[in-house]
Amino acid sequence: MKNLDGYINIIKRLPNKEKYTREDLLTEGLLLDRDKNLEIYYIPISEKISICTRVFIVGITPGFEQMSTYISNFKNGLENSYNIYNRQSNCKISSPFSKSLTKNIIYMLDEVKLNEALNIKSCEELFNSNSHLLYTDALIPYPVFVNGKNYTGHTPKLMKNKLLMKYINNNFKNKLEDLKGVLIIPMGKAVEEVLIHLADEKILDRDQILIGFPHPSGANAHRLIQLKENKDNMIKIIKKHNFNL
Template sequence: MLYAAAFSAYKPYIRQLPSRPLTKADLLHERFLLAESGPVSMYYAPHNEIVNPYAQILIAGLTPGWSQMKLAFETARDCLQQNQGPELRDEDILQQAKEAARFAGPMRNNIIRMLDTLDLPAPLGLSSAQLLFEGSQQLLHTTSVLRYPVFARGHNYTGSRPDLLSSDFLRDFAVNSIQGELGSLDACGGGFRRVLVIPLGKAVEGICRVLVQKGILREEQCLWGFPHPSGANGHRVRQFNEQRGSMREIIRAYFR
């Protein structure tokens, strides 16, 4: 496991956060602001700082939403406030924040349901994709192509307005961020070229296509067609059913 040095700079601010449910006024604050460009703002969160070099599956979302950001901060804050001694390492705190917040809530349930339908767990020796989150976490690495939370006019960024690939700021950050994270997997000795990458939705697929064009990912390494699992995606079920056959073929070929 690796963790980013950025966490050390934000620890004092996280420790001082109020011991109550956090609000946007607490976190969408200049002390956590990383960058701004036009209508979009990017903020720090202790969510995607851990790299699992032994993963066989990499699930990549677009960007942590407000709910994930809030949960990651609350988990890290509680660890810092309740464990004042040296026994809890930064890595432990970041791991707890990641496990608590990654694709939390209905989104995680939708991912699990779809992966089970695609029979992904079988070649991994699992009875259900739920175990990727709750018992066999060593097989899974989760991240976002926009590693830190991005908001457009204060709302969760969805990949449009501005379009991810049309915005130099967002596209370049996404490509460099995920490319660096894949490089970290290699640096750990795991090697990212053996990882099946599952991009969640068309915007993330677009970034993966750029990485394929750059020769960083292989075409057959990506599970193309996986819909964004958010409940707000009203076309999720139709999109999944349309792509189910081709996604099963990708999985079978990959683990052959």
């Protein structure tokens, strides 16, 4: 990841807000990269992976709401005179998902019996009492926008975009070194395709990937149909997986 130093003065000059607007944050000062109408912006985030991690939920990229929260948390740390780099590693929110998204994730993970494999009552525990078992992140660690809107992985197509793949190759691949043997749950088809590609490159084990897991967004009206179609195979993947790392 890029160093914070070049962005710290810009973040300091931001107004103190609990929630920022796109006009506040999608500025040239926080811009990392641009490819036509696709833009990548900086957020101060560097979270260590716990040795207890057994499940890794991976999305495409943080959305604007997450970007706002990360920067708000980080700026609060600056106002309280915390060490800059300690604050950078602690600004990640406890759950990067909305309540509705988290609810859908929990329901589907329980349906494929991940809770039983982990010896917990429900996968709800992954988001509270057993959060040490869960790691969440994105293929691209920085927020990506197309025409100012959250990038969804399809336009442009993720694996055909050289700029986006550069971030995956330079950041995400290295992270997988600390996640050997962990069950990886892709948030959507675009993420799944990248993970399978990395498995073909021997960067990770294909058996680590929970192939067929539907994107839990409410916008995916077919997620329950997809869950029903892929449920048996996902249960087999989970049963086969060794969680005793």
